[in-house]
Amino acid sequence: MPMNRTPDSLLAADEPCPVTVHNENGSSPLLIVADHAGNLMPRALAELGVSEFERQRHIAWDIGIANVARLVADALDATLVQQNYSRLVIDCNRMPGSETSMPEISERTPVPGNIGLSEHAKAVRVREIFLPYHDRIEAELERRRQAGRPAALVALHSFTPVYMDVARPWHTGVLYNRDPRFAHLLMALLKREAGLMVGDNEPYSVTDESDYTIPVHGERRGLHHVAIEVRQDLIAAEPGQQTWGPLLARLIARAYSELLAAESADRGDGAGAIVR
Numbered sequence: 262m263p264m265n266r267t268p269d270s271l272l273a274a275d276e277p278c279p280v281t282v283h284n285e286n287g288s289s290p291l292l293i294v295a296d297h298a299g300n301l302m303p304r305a306l307a308e309l310g311v312s313e314f315e316r317q318r319h320i321a322w323d324i325g326i327a328n329v330a331r332l333v334a335d336a337l338d339a340t341l342v343q344q345n346y347s348r349l350v351i352d353c354n355r356m357p358g359s360e361t362s363m364p365e366i367s368e369r370t371p372v373p374g375n376i377g378l379s380e381h382a383k384a385v386r387v388r389e390i391f392l393p394y395h396d397r398i399e400a401e402l403e404r405r406r407q408a409g410r411p412a413a414l415v416a417l418h419s420f421t422p423v424y425m426d427v428a429r430p431w432h433t434g435v436l437y438n439r440d441p442r443f444a445h446l447l448m449a450l451l452k453r454e455a456g457l458m459v460g461d462n463e464p465y466s467v468t469d470e471s472d473y474t475i476p477v478h479g480e481r482r483g484l485h486h487v488a489i490e491v492r493q494d495l496i497a498a499e500p501g502q503q504t505w506g507p508l509l510a511r512l513i514a515r516a517y518s519e520l521l522a523a524e525s526a527d528r529g530d531g532a533g534a535i536v537r
Contacts, residue, residue, distance in 0.1 A: 269385065270385075270389070271303050271305055271306075271385045271386060271389045271390070272303050272305075272389050272390075273303075273304060273305070276301075276303060276304065277301055277345055278345065278393070279344060279345055279346050279389065279390040279393045279394055280342060280343070280344060280345065280393050280394045280397045281298075281342075281343050281345055282340065282341070282342050282397060282401075283331055283334055283340070283341040283343070284334050284335065284338065284339065284340050284341060285340055286340075287334065287337070287338045287339045287340040288338045289337045289338050289339035289340070290405075290410065290411040290412055290413055290517075291337055291339045291413050291414075291415050291513065291514075291517065292339065292340055292342065292398070292401055292402065292405075292412055292413070292414055292415065293330055293333055293334050293337075293339050293340065293341040293342070293415050293417060294341070294342050294343070294398055294414065294415070294416050294417070294474060294478075295323070295326050295327060295330045295341070295342075295343040295344065295416075295417050295418075296323075296344055296348075296352075296353045296354040296394075296416065296418065296473075296474055297322050297323035297326065297344065297348045297352075297353070297354065297418060297419075298322065298323065298326055298327040298330065298343035298344055298345065299322060299327065299343070299344060299345035299346055299347065300316055300317070300321040300322035300346075300347040301345050301346045301347060302316070302346070302347055302349075302350060303346070303350065306350065306374050307374065308374075309349055309350070309372050309373065309374030309375060310372070310373030310374045311349060311370065311372055311373070311374070315370050316347065316349075318370075318421075319419075319420070319421035319493060320348075320349065320367040320368050320370055321347045321348060321349050321367075322347055322348060323417075323418050323419040323420075323493075324419055324421075324493040324496070324497050325419050325491070325493055325495075325496030325497045325498075325501070325502060326417050326418060326419040326491065326496065327343060328496075328499070328502045328506070329417065329419075329491065329496050329502050329505050329506045329509065330343060330417045331506075332502060332503070332505075332506025332507065332510065333415075333417065333506050333509050333510045333513065336506065336507055336510035336511075337510050337513070337514055339415075340401060342394070342397055342398050342401065344390075344394045346390050349363075349364065349367060349372055349375070350363070350386060350390060351363055351386040351387065351390050351391050352364070353390070353391055353394050353395070353473070353474070354416075354418075354472055354473050354474050355471070355472075355473055356473055357383070357387045357391060358383075359470075361471075362383075363375045363378060363383060363386065368424065368425060369425075395473075395474075395477070395478075398474070398478050399478065402414075402478060402482060402484070406482075412484055413443070413484055413485040413486060413517060414474075414475070414478055414479040414484050414485070414486040414487075415486070415487055415488075415489065415513060416474050416475055416479075416486070416487070416488040416489070417488075417489055417491075417509075418488065418489065418490045418491075419490060419491050419492065419493045419496060420434070420464050420465070420490045420491075420492055420493060421492075421493055422492055422493060422494045424464070429463075429464050429492065430458055431458050431459060431460035431463055431464060431490075431492065432456075432457050432458050432459070432491070432492055432495060433451060433457065433459055433460065433489065433490060433491050433492065434459070434460030434461075434462070434463045434464055434465070434489070434490040435447050435448045435451065435459065435460070435461065435462075435487060435488070435489055435490075436462055436465060436466055436467045436475075436487070436488035436489070436490065437462065437466075437467055437475075437486075437487065437488070438466070438467040438468060438469075438472075438475060438476065438480065439480055440479075440480065440485075440486070442485070442520055442523075443485050443486060443487040443516060443517065443520055444487045444488075446516040446517075446519050446520055447487055447489070447512060447513060447516040448461060450512045450515055450516055451512060454508070454512075460490070464490065465490065467488055472488075474488075475488055485517070485520060487513075487516075489509065489513075491505055491509075
């Protein structure tokens, strides 16, 4: 089968599920999500014609973020929902049908298996990888709404230190779109950490055109939300992950507590909350 052809069923019965939920019954109001946690490829796609070297690069996934996200979730007793297949198959933080959803070229690397895709082939990837992931996020948020539980969304990503030959100096970035409140509190805390260069909507920003998770699950639901980027060379190996996981957990929890306290003060009820 040519690599840009897709059968009616993309994933075989013995292949991993596109979504993994960790700590499903976590008590924290914070829901952690990782859109680009994995770099798996369905066997039917023959690795999209992309070499093993390229499949290990940042073009295929957010290097290091899966373990960091799990450490954050464990520290906060939060639920983590992560996507396991490569963003080259379908980018789960892009609107299906957009130019970057199934890229024909990523940075400077051609993706032969994405060239000339039929609408049917695209629809199968949406149905079997994109939708299970986002349906699971939606189900978790809806479960909390129906139970009267508070919920806030934290999207974790990592970014390459050099993109298109341009170095990125930031150690971490905090991203937002229409509602900067959570992000601004977290940025202020990160900037107090010695030696950190913190990007304000750097190296990316959240927009309706470039993002899916925050606009759809955070903004449309009116939830508090924030997206966080960590530079990949800092978390590619376990020592860095063990540093950044606890650091982010501590500061995310503090920023969220400050956010709730500020809201409580605005209401005049004095009923701030502490998130651990």
